[in-house]
Amino acid sequence: xxxxxxxxxxxxxxxxxxxxxxxxxxxxxxxxxxxxxxxxxxxxxxxxxxxxxxxxxxxxxxxxxxxxxxxxxxxxxxxxxxxxxxxxxxxxxxxxxxxxxxxxxxxxxxxxxxxxxxxxxxxxxxxxxxxxxxxxxxxxxxxxxxxxxxxxxxxxxxxxxxxxxxxxxxxxxxxxxxxxxxxxxxxxxxxxxxxxxxxxxxxxxxxxxxxxxxxxxxxxxxxxxxxxxxxxxxxxxxxxxxxxxxxxxxxxxxxxxxxxxxxxxxxxxxxxxxxxxxxxxxxxxxxxxxxxxxxxxxxx
Amino acid sequence: xxxxxxxxxxxxxxxxxxxxxxxxxxxxxxxxxxxxxxxxxxxxxxxxxxxxxxxxxxxxxxxxxxxxxxxxxxxxxxxxxxxxxxxxxxxxxxxxxxxxxxxxxxxxxxxxxxxxxxxxxxxxxxxxxxxxxxxxxxxxxxxxxxxxxxxxxxxxxxxxxxxxxxxxxxxxxxxxxxxxxxxxxxxxxxxxxxxxxxxxxxxxxxxxxxxxxxxxxxxxxxxxxxxxxxxxxxxxxxxxxxxxxxxxxxxxxxxxxxxxxxxxxxxxxxxxxxxxxxxxxxxxxxxxxxxxxxxx
Numbered sequence: 001x002x003x004x005x006x007x008x009x010x011x012x013x014x015x016x017x018x019x020x021x022x023x024x025x026x027x028x029x030x031x032x033x034x035x036x037x038x039x040x041x042x043x044x045x046x047x048x049x050x051x052x053x054x055x056x057x058x059x060x061x062x063x064x065x066x067x068x069x070x071x072x073x074x075x076x077x078x079x080x081x082x083x084x085x086x087x088x089x090x091x092x093x094x095x096x097x098x099x100x101x102x103x104x105x106x107x108x109x110x111x112x113x114x115x116x117x118x119x120x121x122x123x124x125x126x127x128x129x130x131x132x133x134x135x136x137x138x139x140x141x142x143x144x145x146x147x148x149x150x151x152x153x154x155x156x157x158x159x160x161x162x163x164x165x166x167x168x169x170x171x172x173x174x175x176x177x178x179x180x181x182x183x184x185x186x187x188x189x190x191x192x193x194x195x196x197x198x199x200x201x202x203x204x205x206x207x208x209x210x211x212x213x214x215x216x217x218x219x220x221x222x223x224x225x226x227x228x229x230x231x232x233x234x235x236x237x238x239x240x241x242x243x244x245x246x247x248x249x250x251x252x253x254x255x256x257x258x259x260x261x262x263x264x265x266x267x268x269x270x271x272x273x274x275x276x277x278x279x280x281x282x283x284x285x286x287x288x289x290x291x292x293x294x295x296x297x298x299x300x
Numbered sequence: 301x302x303x304x305x306x307x308x309x310x311x312x313x314x315x316x317x318x319x320x321x322x323x324x325x326x327x328x329x330x331x332x333x334x335x336x337x338x339x340x341x342x343x344x345x346x347x348x349x350x351x352x353x354x355x356x357x358x359x360x361x362x363x364x365x366x367x368x369x370x371x372x373x374x375x376x377x378x379x380x381x382x383x384x385x386x387x388x389x390x391x392x393x394x395x396x397x398x399x400x401x402x403x404x405x406x407x408x409x410x411x412x413x414x415x416x417x418x419x420x421x422x423x424x425x426x427x428x429x430x431x432x433x434x435x436x437x438x439x440x441x442x443x444x445x446x447x448x449x450x451x452x453x454x455x456x457x458x459x460x461x462x463x464x465x466x467x468x469x470x471x472x473x474x475x476x477x478x479x480x481x482x483x484x485x486x487x488x489x490x491x492x493x494x495x496x497x498x499x500x501x502x503x504x505x506x507x508x509x510x511x512x513x514x515x516x517x518x519x520x521x522x523x524x525x526x527x528x529x530x531x532x533x534x535x536x537x538x539x540x541x542x543x544x545x546x547x548x549x550x551x552x553x554x555x556x557x558x559x560x561x562x563x564x565x566x567x568x569x570x571x572x573x574x575x576x577x578x579x580x581x582x583x584x585x586x587x588x589x590x591x592x593x594x595x596x
Contacts (some may be wrong), residue, residue, distance in 0.1 A: 050395035054456040064452035071451045111348040158547045163366035242442045275438045
């Protein structure tokens, strides 16, 4: 072919190039093998340490599987097709109470989202580097948001149960606190990405700080706020179903009681309600986000 | 420039307004919609505040009590002599997250091929696997932990199983998405050389998807460490067990120390995981602001 006919280019030796390539390739392969070996060794060490720390025993795990699956199979009581309505009604004997708890759960999530978003949104104006007027205020706002969202909501729930007693209020306060931390951080990031031109315009026309925020910043950030908030509702419904485990109200409380008393059929019935609700909320929230806010919400 | 504006009179503005009313004000219908939405939101909020008793004196009493608990009963933290025990429990938490993530990843790996559209011809199998994974993910870690504590007893095993179950669902979703995004040409190349099914997976698929899978797994390990800190509250081992115990026994100063420890560990894991992912995979884009906010 043509390649063998062409003279070698000036000053290079093709066999030299090949040799150098081979050498570099061997070097590369060797390096890769060393990395892989180090990675595997570290991984094995971690694995052994983890197995020892948790006293993990494959036999216990295997022994636990039939018990766990027996537990799960007991959650679905026998339902026959010919007596479906009766069997189903019997399974959901506590439907009135459970759906009341479910309504409470949803309203808890709603109220916590609203309160958390309003408080977190207000703090976010002080926690945005470009809007804060005072470094100390900025620093405090950042730390408050950090603490609020790093402490898990269930831990907040335990603390609020001590103060407010058992009930929905403790759960709402817990989810609100976690939400304000998360929303405040996200909103502050949105605030930091705004265009400074509208606020400059308002300042040049004699507006004060409040005017700048209300007419210069808010119109730019509101669509993003809304989409984050819809997304937050989904997460908060999930939280609201579990804070009841520590006495902070909602359907989690009924689930916890049923598990403690080993009412398997009730556990299954409540789990079914929870999973149906969460999937419905996910679908609903997604469709609202797509239709009401659309793609504009993520364009800065 | 300035003189141009001086010529505009109030009459000009009024004329412009009558010609293009929408430029000055949104149409009535749109304004009504917006006001209805805000009105409904506010009304529902007030109803909720009323329903749950936020508008009563009890609520204010609770707020003062909470302030008292946090300010004077939690600080300063105490129980420093128990730090070795807390650190051991923290190690157990991280170990739970590690084993749970590992079991989840191993369990999800084969199913992720079933759940990928470009690997599984049969639509019902592919769709069924996806929905099954969604079902596993739909329940929170704590719900699984509560059930497994009842099934296998108190201790880290229940926590490991809870994490493994949720992670199987998550990894089936993440891995199958990675597989669906791969480049077909490498597999075609292996096929054209006469490679069988195993060759195609080994030489065509894995080199493309493994880095993505590794990055996802590390990221979820970090996420699970945060989740594992609280699983103990329902009895599934680790630091959460001690935290729940101290809070229920009203030993708030020790609880405060544990909370501080949890927060510090979460930060440490955050940085370590970010560093590892950047070192191993050179992956900078994976972490989005939204992920940061999803704590626990």
